[in-house]
Amino acid sequence: MNDKIASLKSQFEEQLANVLETAQLEEIRVAYLGKKGSITDLLKGMKDLSNEEKKTFGQHVNMFKAEATEKIGAKMKELKELQIKKEIESMPVFDVSMPADTARGSYHPITLVQRECERIFKSMGFHVEDYSEIVTDYECFESLNIPKHHPARDMQDTYYLDNGQLLKTQTSAAQNAIYKKYKDDLINKNIPIKAVFPGRCFRNEATDACHENTFFQMEGVMVGKDINISNLIFFMKTMLSEVFQRDIKVRLRPGFFPFVEPGFELDINCLICGGEGCSSCKHSGWLELCPCGMIHPEVLKAGGIDPEEYTGFAFGLGLTRLAMMKYGIKDLRDLNSGNLKAMDQFTDDM
Ligand code: FA5
Numbered sequence: 001m002n003d004k005i006a007s008l009k010s011q012f013e014e015q016l017a018n019v020l021e022t023a024q025l026e027e028i029r030v031a032y033l034g035k036k037g038s039i040t041d042l043l044k045g046m047k048d049l050s051n052e053e054k055k056t057f058g059q060h061v062n063m064f065k066a067e068a069t070e071k072i073g074a075k076m077k078e079l080k081e082l083q084i085k086k087e088i089e090s091m092p093v094f095d096v097s098m099p100a101d102t103a104r105g106s107y108h109p110i111t112l113v114q115r116e117c118e119r120i121f122k123s124m125g126f127h128v129e130d131y132s133e134i135v136t137d138y139e140c141f142e143s144l145n146i147p148k149h150h151p152a153r154d155m156q157d158t159y160y161l162d163n164g165q166l167l168k169t170q171t172s173a174a175q176n177a178i179y180k181k182y183k184d185d186l187i188n189k190n191i192p193i194k195a196v197f198p199g200r201c202f203r204n205e206a207t208d209a210c211h212e213n214t215f216f217q218m219e220g221v222m223v224g225k226d227i228n229i230s231n232l233i234f235f236m237k238t239m240l241s242e243v244f245q246r247d248i249k250v251r252l253r254p255g256f257f258p259f260v261e262p263g264f265e266l267d268i269n270c271l272i273c274g275g276e277g278c279s280s281c282k283h284s285g286w287l288e289l290c291p292c293g294m295i296h297p298e299v300l301k302a303g304g305i306d307p308e309e310y311t312g313f314a315f316g317l318g319l320t321r322l323a324m325m326k327y328g329i330k331d332l333r334d335l336n337s338g339n340l341k342a343m344d345q346f347t348d349d350m
Pocket of ligand 1: 169170171172205210212213215219257263288293314315316
């Protein structure tokens with residue numbers, strides 16, 4: 001019987017030495033230690049032995065069983081470690097000294113033109129103000145001489161909240177707050193109000209190459225003694241020549257906005273088609289960019305400023321359209337597309 005153990009042992013050792021995978025090892029475990037395994041069979045065969053033989057043979061079989069169990073366990077550990085090592089070796093090498101990935105992202109074209117405009121107006125003594133995107137009906141319309149049921153509201157349908165507030169349709173919605181914020185300095189210290197306030201605007205309208213439902217404007221106001229249309233034209237011209245760094249053809253034509261009198265539309269010659277007409281400018285050769293005008297007396301009054309003593313101008317620059325012209329983007333909807341590849345080509349690294 002002991003010979004039987006010895007030959008099984010050497011067979012086991014040989015098989016174990018040739019194992020390369022865990023599945024193979026499991027097969028060996030079952031073949032020797034399983035319910036119908038060879039070692040289990042040896043134990044079962046002991047019933048025919050004498051008590052004395054049972055004692056020594058049983059001892060040897062149990063020693064072999066313990067030894068086989070331990071060796072299978074150790075082999076399993078070894079194979080698993082080998083497997084992990086192989087996986088690690090097959091992973092791509094992470095080299096800390098490699099140069100950084102250059103596709104790091106960049107500022108959005110609208111952010112770039114907004115910052116450029118802020119820089120230009122700051123250099124001319126304007127404050128840059130921030131204002132909320134959710135405003136009241138008073139801020140967006142009534143304080144701007146647009147009472148309820150005024151037809152001018154039809155042009156600026158927007159998204160309303162249950163509490164009656166709305167997503168602002170125009171940056172003009174901040175005018176009233178700005179006048180109230182700075183009027184004391186104007187009245188008591190004769191410091192003119194000079195502020196620009198960029199912001200996101202929302203309108204429920206059909207979109208096309210030059211209209212989005214979400215777009216950016218930058219409002220600007222200047223209020224003081226004897227402010228007139230020449231001042232307005234000067235600031236508009238300076239801003240455009242600084243942004244484009246070259247002469248740009250513009251035209252000023254009458255425009256109606258209830259909060260200015262007189263009011264103008266400032267159009268820019270389409271830089272996509274050079275004025276010949278294309279889908280970006282609705283085939284007119286011109287793009288409405290910056291409506292403006294002299295602030296209506298009722299609007300100054302609503303802001304706590306006496307229109308008999310002070311005058312001012314206001315403008316509402318279409319920042320999204322300015323980015324479109326500056327970067328030659330044919331369809332401004334691309335600007336909201338979130339397509340990094342499309343945007344990357346227009347912008348600098350951060
Ligand atoms: C206004 O929003 C007035 N608040 C501007 C203003 C301010 C006039 C102060 C007088 C004094 P308008 O709706 O035209 O005006 O919009 C102004 C500019 O915003 C447009 O010339 C255009 O450049 C841009 N704009 C308007 N609607 C959209 C739109 N749907 N998509 C992209 N840009 C738009």
